[in-house]
Amino acid sequence: MSDDAAGRAGSDDTVGRAGSGDAVGRAHPRLEGPEKVTGTARYAVEYPVDGVTYGWAVPSAVVRGRITRVDTAAALASPGVLAVLHHGNAPRLAPGPERELWLLQEPAVHYRGQYVAVVVATSLEAAREGARLVRIDYDAGPHSTVLTDDHPGLYKPDHVNPSYPADTAEGDFDAGYAAAPVRVDTTYRTPAYHNNPMEPHATTAHWHDGRLLVHDSTQGTSSVRATLAELFELPPESIRVVAEHVGGGFGSKGYAKAPVVLAALAARHVDRPVRLALTRQQLFGPIGYRTPTIQRVRLAADTDGRLTAICHDAISQTSTIREFAEQTAVYTRSMYAAPHRRTTHRLVRLDVPTPFWMRAPGECPGAYALESAVDELAIAAGIDPVELRVRNDTAVDPDQGRPFTSRNLVGCLREGARRFGWADRNPSPRSRRDGRWLIGTGVAGSSYPARARPSSATATARPDGGFLVRINATDIGTGARTAIWQVAADALGVPPERVEIRIGDSDLPTAPVAGGSMGTASWSWAVVRACQSLREKLRDSPGEVTAEADTTDEVGNQPARPRYAYGAQFVEVRVDVDTGEVRLNRMLGVFAAGRVVNPTTARSQLIGGMTMGLSMALHEEGLLDERYGDWVNHDLATYHITGCADVESVEAYWLDEQDDELNPAGVKGLGEIGIVGTAAAVANAVHHATGVRVRDLPIRLDKLIGVSSLA
Numbered sequence: 078m079s080d081d082a083a084g085r086a087g088s089d090d091t092v093g094r095a096g097s098g099d100a101v102g103r104a105h106p107r108l109e110g111p112e113k114v115t116g117t118a119r120y121a122v123e124y125p126v127d128g129v130t131y132g133w134a135v136p137s138a139v140v141r142g143r144i145t146r147v148d149t150a151a152a153l154a155s156p157g158v159l160a161v162l163h164h165g166n167a168p169r170l171a172p173g174p175e176r177e178l179w180l181l182q183e184p185a186v187h188y189r190g191q192y193v194a195v196v197v198a199t200s201l202e203a204a205r206e207g208a209r210l211v212r213i214d215y216d217a218g219p220h221s222t223v224l225t226d227d228h229p230g231l232y233k234p235d236h237v238n239p240s241y242p243a244d245t246a247e248g249d250f251d252a253g254y255a256a257a258p259v260r261v262d263t264t265y266r267t268p269a270y271h272n273n274p275m276e277p278h279a280t281t282a283h284w285h286d287g288r289l290l291v292h293d294s295t296q297g298t299s300s301v302r303a304t305l306a307e308l309f310e311l312p313p314e315s316i317r318v319v320a321e322h323v324g325g326g327f328g329s330k331g332y333a334k335a336p337v338v339l340a341a342l343a344a345r346h347v348d349r350p351v352r353l354a355l356t357r358q359q360l361f362g363p364i365g366y367r368t369p370t371i372q373r374v375r376l377a378a379d380t381d382g383r384l385t386a387i388c389h390d391a392i393s394q395t396s397t398i399r400e401f402a403e404q405t406a407v408y409t410r411s412m413y414a415a416p417h418r419r420t421t422h423r424l425v426r427l428d429v430p431t432p433f434w435m436r437a438p439g440e441c442p443g444a445y446a447l448e449s450a451v452d453e454l455a456i457a458a459g460i461d462p463v464e465l466r467v468r469n470d471t472a473v474d475p476d477q478g479r480p481f482t483s484r485n486l487v488g489c490l491r492e493g494a495r496r497f498g499w500a501d502r503n504p505s506p507r508s509r510r511d512g513r514w515l516i517g518t519g520v521a522g523s524s525y526p527a528r529a530r531p532s533s534a535t536a537t538a539r540p541d542g543g544f545l546v547r548i549n550a551t552d553i554g555t556g557a558r559t560a561i562w563q564v565a566a567d568a569l570g571v572p573p574e575r576v577e578i579r580i581g582d583s584d585l586p587t588a589p590v591a592g593g594s595m596g597t598a599s600w601s602w603a604v605v606r607a608c609q610s611l612r613e614k615l616r617d618s619p620g621e622v623t624a625e626a627d628t629t630d631e632v633g634n635q636p637a638r639p640r641y642a643y644g645a646q647f648v649e650v651r652v653d654v655d656t657g658e659v660r661l662n663r664m665l666g667v668f669a670a671g672r673v674v675n676p677t678t679a680r681s682q683l684i685g686g687m688t689m690g691l692s693m694a695l696h697e698e699g700l701l702d703e704r705y706g707d708w709v710n711h712d713l714a715t716y717h718i719t720g721c722a723d724v725e726s727v728e729a730y731w732l733d734e735q736d737d738e739l740n741p742a743g744v745k746g747l748g749e750i751g752i753v754g755t756a757a758a759v760a761n762a763v764h765h766a767t768g769v770r771v772r773d774l775p776i777r778l779d780k781l782i783g784v785s786s787l788a
Contacts, residue, residue, distance in 0.1 A: 233423060506766070560601070646754050
């Protein structure tokens with residue numbers, strides 16, 4: 078395949094010719110770029126508000142127990158402090174299914190760091206000092222905070238996120254595995270991971286005449302409005318949630334979280350606007366994190382490397398107040414074919430915060446285990462890891478038994494191998510050395526569901542010849558606003574400069590969250606339909622006309638053939654023979670994600686995903702102190718993430734993929750496919766370099782130190 082056909086990410090193409098209908102597919106800088114680089118883009122706690130006050134959350138100091146006394150005297154005597162809210166005086170919330178958001182309503186403590194009070198003051202400094210002065214006594218009880226594979230509380234959940242069956246089985250795995258000539262039985266472990274967006278969870282809340290206005294850092298204002306309406310027993314139309322700019326989320330802002338509830342409670346209590354932003358340390362736990370996992374993967378194959386049996390057993394944790402079951406083994410159900418297959422999920426309730434979404438939840442840790450095991454199988458069978466994956470490709474989804482709408486995994490593997498120079502690889506571990514560095518290469522496949530959800534949008538023709546498109550999408554830094562703008566221009570058949578986009582406001586037509594790689598697929602569907610309807614109206618009555626679209630029926634009636642994006646990541650690392658230091662030489666990914674709307678932002682998303690996967694493999698690890706039930710490395714000084722110096726060369730490419738069964742724009746979404754598989758590719762490269770197989774992430778120096786002495 079030629080370079081042009083493969084679609085090098087980040088080309089220098091300009092916006093499509095005026096009125097030519099080719100805005101989609103052309104590189105364009107983000108519309109809000111000038112505002113962000115000049116500092117005029119306003120985030121959740123930056124909007125000017127008269128009479129604003131400041132909130133500071135007070136976390137619990139015990140893991141499990143009950144509050145017996147709250148002493149607020151010193152705090153209230155501190156200059157500038159207006160109020161201290163706690164379970165004894167906070168406005169009442171309606172009890173509902175979201176018990177973790179039923180904040181300041183009861184004395185029970187379910188995990189260390191749970192927010193048990195809020196101080197409101199006239200300045201941020203005064204609020205912080207007031208929080209320091211609040212004294213809380215507890216009756217603490219015994220706790221359990223460590224995930225183990227033999228925990229007595231392990232159970233089978235009814236389903237895993239979002240609604241997959243917990244277990245699946247086809248054929249007879251035990252018999253198929255026992256009969257196979259080539260087998261692998263390995264266990265992989267991943268620690269807790271923390272999202273850490275640049276903009277913390279933050280809210281400005283303002284009550285006026287019984288209505289609530291909230292500026293919130295969220296991935297979806299419609300869901301936040303619905304949650305607040307339920308908790309405060311208000312009609313949704315009495316609440317407005319605005320998120321014009323959001324500084325990242327990675328899944329942690331997918332639904333309403335504690336800050337928006339605390340700010341609204343505090344604002345009602347003091348009858349003044351309240352701003353509340355969590356500190357970096359407060360982001361570690363209460364707003365969600367990726368659960369630790371323990372994964373046993375068993376693979377069996379014939380001597381040609383064709384899989385005959387696959388089993389993936391996953392163990393993860395949840396809290397005692399809400400069940401969240403990560404869909405860790407779901408990735409394995411549809412990735413590679415085999416006649417005998419089984420997947421299981423087991424969960425344990427611990428005295429910890431509730432885990433939640435983090436970029437590619439389930440697929441990311443699941444792919445690390447499966448793609449690592451596939452590498453181990455390839456070595457056991459004496460077959461090239463790329464070739465083994467190709468031999469086990471399938472046009473029919475092994476889980477659903479129906480053909481995929483499109484499946485270009487092999488195309489990604491072949492094109493990636495060509496670009497990476499995989500054919501020149503010596504398969505033997507420790508076969509390349511450059512001075513004190515051992516050099517190794519690794520590969521992994523990846524997949525992610527191509528979802529879409531119902532959305533609504535409006536398109537208006539203005540008297541001056543311009544157009545206004547409105548939809549409650551959210552741009553969390555991905556360039557969503559720009560992609561919608563390009564889609565709308567082509568659907569209207571006009572130059573993009575004549576189109577204005579409004580997003581990020583719950584008063585706009587309802588749309589789903591920016592998550593699950595389904596944002597552009599969902600939003601563009603409604604935008605295209607609204608613009609098509611507007612063009613029809615303009616034929617009959619030119620002038621100022623508005624058209625609406627709601628894709629609920631259309632999305633719901635779409636044939637449910639399995640739809641996935643695919644990718645292949647290739648990695649070259651070097652490992653210091655004395656210290657065990659691992660450095661990335663280069664990383665290359667090739668992806669098949671339907672039609673790419675904007676190469677500029679697409680490249681950014683794919684490189685960002687791969688970089689985050691590298692961080693997962695080499696750096697990130699939430700270290701829990703079981704005595705206190707809390708992470709000890711709860712800041713960016715001690716919770717290590719990949720920095721610029723760690724990323725020497727990362728390239729992202731994609732195939733020109735057409736899939737007419739997706740949505741009108743033909744997109745699959747690519748916010749998460751980049752991270753899936755990357756950690757496995759890094760781990761596989763480290764093994765190839767050193768001969769050491771690290772099965773518990775991250776790959777720290779102590780696990781490789783002195784590799785020169787190993788046989």
